[in-house]
Structures are given as C-alpha cells and as structure tokens.
Amino acid sequence: MAVSSQLIAFGCLLAALYFKVFKGRRIPPRGKSHCNIRVAVTEAYPGLKFPPGPPPKPLIGNLLDFPMAREWETYHKWAQQYGIGELVHINVLGKHMLFVNSWRMAYELFDKRSSIYSDRPTTPMMHDLLGFGWAFVFQPYGEWWRWHRKAMHDQFHRSVVSVYYPVQVRNTRELLRRLNKSPEDYDAHLHWLAGAIIMEMTYGIQVKPNHDPYLENVETVLAAITEAGIPGRFLVDTLPFLKYVPEWFPGAGFKRKVRGWRQAISDMVDLPFEAARAQLEAGTTNACFVTKLLEELSLHKSDSIKEDEVTVIKNTAGTLFLGGADTTVSAIRAFILAMVLHPKVQRKAQKELDDFLGPDRLPEIEDMDQLPYIVAIVKEALRWRPLAPLAVPHCTSQEDIVDGYYIPKGTIVFGNVVEMLRNEEHFGPDTDKFIPERHFNPDVRDPATTGAFGFGRRACPGHTLAFNSLFIAFASILKVFNISNPREENGKEFPVEYDWTSGFFFVPTPFKCTIKPRSEEAERLLL
Numbered sequence: 001m002a003v004s005s006q007l008i009a010f011g012c013l014l015a016a017l018y019f020k021v022f023k024g025r026r027i028p029p030r031g032k033s034h035c036n037i038r039v040a041v042t043e044a045y046p047g048l049k050f051p052p053g054p055p056p057k058p059l060i061g062n063l064l065d066f067p068m069a070r071e072w073e074t075y076h077k078w079a080q081q082y083g084i085g086e087l088v089h090i091n092v093l094g095k096h097m098l099f100v101n102s103w104r105m106a107y108e109l110f111d112k113r114s115s116i117y118s119d120r121p122t123t124p125m126m127h128d129l130l131g132f133g134w135a136f137v138f139q140p141y142g143e144w145w146r147w148h149r150k151a152m153h154d155q156f157h158r159s160v161v162s163v164y165y166p167v168q169v170r171n172t173r174e175l176l177r178r179l180n181k182s183p184e185d186y187d188a189h190l191h192w193l194a195g196a197i198i199m200e201m202t203y204g205i206q207v208k209p210n211h212d213p214y215l216e217n218v219e220t221v222l223a224a225i226t227e228a229g230i231p232g233r234f235l236v237d238t239l240p241f242l243k244y245v246p247e248w249f250p251g252a253g254f255k256r257k258v259r260g261w262r263q264a265i266s267d268m269v270d271l272p273f274e275a276a277r278a279q280l281e282a283g284t285t286n287a288c289f290v291t292k293l294l295e296e297l298s299l300h301k302s303d304s305i306k307e308d309e310v311t312v313i314k315n316t317a318g319t320l321f322l323g324g325a326d327t328t329v330s331a332i333r334a335f336i337l338a339m340v341l342h343p344k345v346q347r348k349a350q351k352e353l354d355d356f357l358g359p360d361r362l363p364e365i366e367d368m369d370q371l372p373y374i375v376a377i378v379k380e381a382l383r384w385r386p387l388a389p390l391a392v393p394h395c396t397s398q399e400d401i402v403d404g405y406y407i408p409k410g411t412i413v414f415g416n417v418v419e420m421l422r423n424e425e426h427f428g429p430d431t432d433k434f435i436p437e438r439h440f441n442p443d444v445r446d447p448a449t450t451g452a453f454g455f456g457r458r459a460c461p462g463h464t465l466a467f468n469s470l471f472i473a474f475a476s477i478l479k480v481f482n483i484s485n486p487r488e489e490n491g492k493e494f495p496v497e498y499d500w501t502s503g504f505f506f507v508p509t510p511f512k513c514t515i516k517p518r519s520e521e522a523e524r525l526l527l
C-alpha cells in the first residue's frame with residue numbers, strides 16, 4: 001500500500017513537472033512557431049555539445065531538476081554553477097531550454113541574432129482552445145506579428161507618447177482621491193487606474209467609477225491567462241488530442257471553462273472596439289489609438305487588405321490590456337512595498353518633490369527632468385524585483401551555434417532578467433537591496449534596457465508609456481501621502497507582512513500598509 005501510494009505520488013510529481021514545462025503542437029493561423037520541432041542533434045552536428053547545465057537523466061532529462069517555486073533561486077544557482085554563468089541548458093523530456101544569464105549574451109542572441117531568437121513558444125490551451133493567437137504578445141515571429149508591432153510602435157514610440165500625458169495624469173489624480181477615501185483598498189484602486197488609462201487611451205472610453213463592465217470582463221480574461229498561461233496546467237497541453245473531446249465527455253471539465261473564457265476574451269476584444277468604431281462613425285469620438293488608426297486606413301488599398309488592417313488594429317488594441325494592465329499594477333504595488341520598507345528613501349523623495357513643486361501643485365510628467373530622485377526610484381523599482389523574472393519566453397526559429405555550443409531549432413529561450421539586474425558589475429554593490437542612489441552613477445546600466453522590459457525585437461513596445469505611468473504615479477503618491485507599516489485599530493504600528501509570487505510574475509502578494517495624507521495642506525491638493 002505504502003509502495004503503491006509512493007508510486008502514485010511519484011507519478012503525480014512526474015506529471016505535474018511534465019505539465020509545467022511541456023509545450024504542445026499547433027499550427028498558428030498566421031505564421032508558424034518553431035517551438036515544437038525537435039531535431040536529431042547528433043546527426044545535425046556530430047561532436048558539438050549543448051551549453052553546460054545540470055546533468056540530465058536518461059529519458060526524462062532534467063525533469064526533476066525543474067523548480068516548482070522560487071524559480072529564480074534555482075536559475076541563479078545554475079548560473080553560478082555551470083558555464084561561467086552565461087548560458088545554461090536543460091532538456092526536459094526532450095524539450096530543449098536555454099537560460100541566458102548575462103547581458104553580453106542576451107545582446108548577442110536577442111539583438112544581433114534576432115532573426116533566430118524572436119519566435120514564441122505556443123501551447124494547445126492558450127492558442128488552439130482559447131485562441132490567443134490574435135494577441136501579438138503570443139504570436140509567432142513573422143509578417144503578421146510585424147504588422148501588429150508596427151501599429152503599436154507608430155502610436156507608442158518615444159516621440160509620440162506625450163499625447164497620452166493628459167489621460168495618465170487625470171486618472172492618476174483620481175487614484176489619489178480614491179486612496180484618500182479608502183486607503184485600505186489600494187490594490188483595487190491600482191487595478192482601476194491601470195484599466196482606466198488603457199481604456200481611455202486605446203478606445204477613448206472613460207470607465208465607470210465602480211463595477212465597470214469592461215474592466216470586470218478584463219479581470220476574467222487576465223485570470224484565465226494566469227491559469228491557462230502556465231504551460232501544462234491543463235492536461236490538454238500534454239495530450240493535445242484532448243482538445244477534440246466533447247464537453248460532455250468525463251474529465252472534459254476544462255472545455256466548459258474554455259467556453260466561458262472564450263466568451264470573455266471575445267467580449268474584451270470586440271465590445272470596446274465596436275463602441276469606439278461607432279463613436280467614430282457618429283463623429284462623437286475622443287482621439288484614441290483605435291480611432292486614429294482607423295482614420296489613417298489608406299484609401300487606395302484593396303478591401304481585403306483594409307479588412308486585414310482593421311483586424312490588426314482590433315487585435316493590437318486588445319493586446320494593450322494583456323501587456324499593460326497587470327504589469328503596471330504590479331510595479332506600483334512593488335513600489336508601495338519598497339516605500340514601507342525604506343522610509344528614508346521616501347523622505348528624500350518627498351523633499352525633492354517639495355523643493356521643486358512647492359506646496360501648491362501636484363507633479364506633471366513634464367517635470368521628470370527636474371525630479372531625478374523619483375526617476376531613480378522608478379529605475380530601482382524596475383531593477384530590484386523585475387516583474388517578469390524571465391521576461392516572456394522566446395524560441396529559436398532555426399538551429400544555431402553559440403561560443404561553440406549547439407542550440408537546436410525550437411529551443412525555448414529565457415532571458416534570465418533577475419540574474420542580469422543583480423549583476424554587481426553593472427549595478428554596483430548590494431544589488432539585493434533597494435538603493436535608488438545607484439542610478440546616479442553614470443557607469444550603472446539602465447534596467448529598462450537590461451532586461452526589465454525584455455529583449456531584442458520582442459522587447460516591450462509599451463515601455464516608454466509604462467515608465468511615464470510609473471513616474472507620475474510614484475511622484476503623485478509621494479507628494480500627497482506617507483506610506484508606512486500597517487497599524488492595529490489602536491494605532492500601534494506592526495511590521496508589514498509580505499511574500500513574493502513564484503512563476504511567470506515576480507510581484508509582492510497583497511499586503512497591508514498605512515497610506516495617510518502627509519498634511520492638511522497635502523490633502524488640499526486633491527481638491
């Protein structure tokens with residue numbers, strides 16, 4: 001009995017690990033990911049080795065080495081232990097995975113060899129069943145992805161993002177009022193802020209103060225991604241034929257979930273887009289991402305190309321929610337935690353704000369050049385606990401040889417962002433500590449271009465907008481509020497309790513803290 005339960009437990013462990021890492025097969029509707037193709041390595045390049053890594057076991061490879069929690073600690077250990085830390089290779093049930101641990105190597109692969117290292121892995125759950133192939137963050141590298149990327153770049157590159165300043169600032173001011181009214185609900189207010197900025201910027205729609213149906217639907221979609229986005233979380237990722245079983249089939253509960261999620265996903269993409277288009281036709285629209293691009297649709301192109309371009313605009317608008325909502329919320333949450341833990345940093349930032357702004361006004365994004373310490377806090381927040389510790393996985397679209405090592409086609413490639421942002425050569429000493437002052441040293445690298453926003457051609461196209469959103473949120477919050485440890489009802493302070501999530505995102509789990517106006521004068525600024 002004991003032996004059989006051990007066997008079952010071992011089987012479950014194998015299955016769980018296998019589900020966690022295996023990617024299934026699919027043919028994307030537009031473009032083709034190369035991530036499911038295996039090659040006979042020894043035949044292709046006899047004598048060449050894979051990069052170093054933990055020794056694989058027969059058949060299962062490194063399945064049992066694969067971490068289930070606090071993953072970055074294992075990746076750091078591997079980086080220290082193997083291959084002077086630049087490249088670590090593992091093989092899980094025949095699937096090759098590569099960890100890129102240094103900035104030098106990230107630049108070599110993701111930038112200089114971008115035509116090989118810019119594809120994305122795919123899974124049956126995310127792509128075939130939930131149909132996320134429309135979202136360009138998940139699209140294979142190719143022409144269709146390029147159309148989407150260009151649509152986004154045209155409206156979000158550094159020299160045009162100032163058109164969004166009014167939306168960012170107005171909604172941040174509303175965040176301050178909400179924080180003042182119910183500080184204990186700060187996390188809900190941050191979700192509202194991120195959603196409100198994206199809805200207005202993308203579709204010209206101002207969301208409702210509470211229970212906005214668009215935002216509530218987006219929360220359902222983001223929850224679906226959190227669950228389905230872990231490759232192998234569902235058996236169908238391991239056994240792709242399961243996608244054909246009918247809903248009534250025993251064990252096919254996932255299909256019913258999929259149906260609900262698909263509805264939420266199509267509502268998220270279609271409903272605000274149709275509302276924006278209707279406003280444009282009625283001539284009542286606010287200028288926004290969707291209407292600007294629809295207006296620019298070139299008249300001389302054929303109807304079928306125009307139809308494709310409309311699809312690209314709709315898809316790209318939908319992707320903005322996926323890329324921009326949870327990321328911004330999580331970064332502000334990590335900042336609030338950093339302020340609770342580092343009151344001296346907070347006081348220094350508030351002094352900079354008071355000296356420059358005086359008592360009578362709140363910050364604007366245009367003040368950025370005059371507030372270098374706030375800028376340093378934004379950079380340190382991005383560096384200290386990078387939101388996406390392995391960015392979003394890339395995948396090789398052909399085989400390659402790097403420093404004499406063989407990298408097969410279809411290898412899943414992770415940029416080890418945590419490792420790069422803790423490199424003391426690039427960021428100075430004590431990289432585990434939150435020290436904004438390090439960014440005043442001109443030799444220190446900018447985290448934004450060292451992995452915090454990803455790599456190469458897939459690097460975050462929303463990064464300037466995101467940086468501005470973080471700047472105005474941090475500066476405004478610190479101008480008006482003090483952030484400190486939580487308090488009991490009798491006012492007694494107690495130390496903040498927090499933890500960090502494992503998996504795709506590296507963010508603090510929700511924690512209690514105190515957010516109070518600094519003074520009556522500061523509170524008056526909210527009026």
Ligand code: HEM
Pocket residue numbers: 136137138139149152319320323324325327328331387388391392393394451452453454455456457458459460461462463465466
């Ligand atoms: C603090 C905020 C943010 C962080 C830390 C962040 C980080 C990232 C990272 C690490 C990637 C993956 C890059 C790679 O594959 O190498 C990414 C991709 C992406 N991000 Fe962001 N992001 C943020 C905010 C935003 C915002 C506000 C938007 C949109 C308005 C956005 C849109 C996207 C899109 C569309 C992609 C997919 C790019 C592609 O696959 O070609 N992100 N982001």
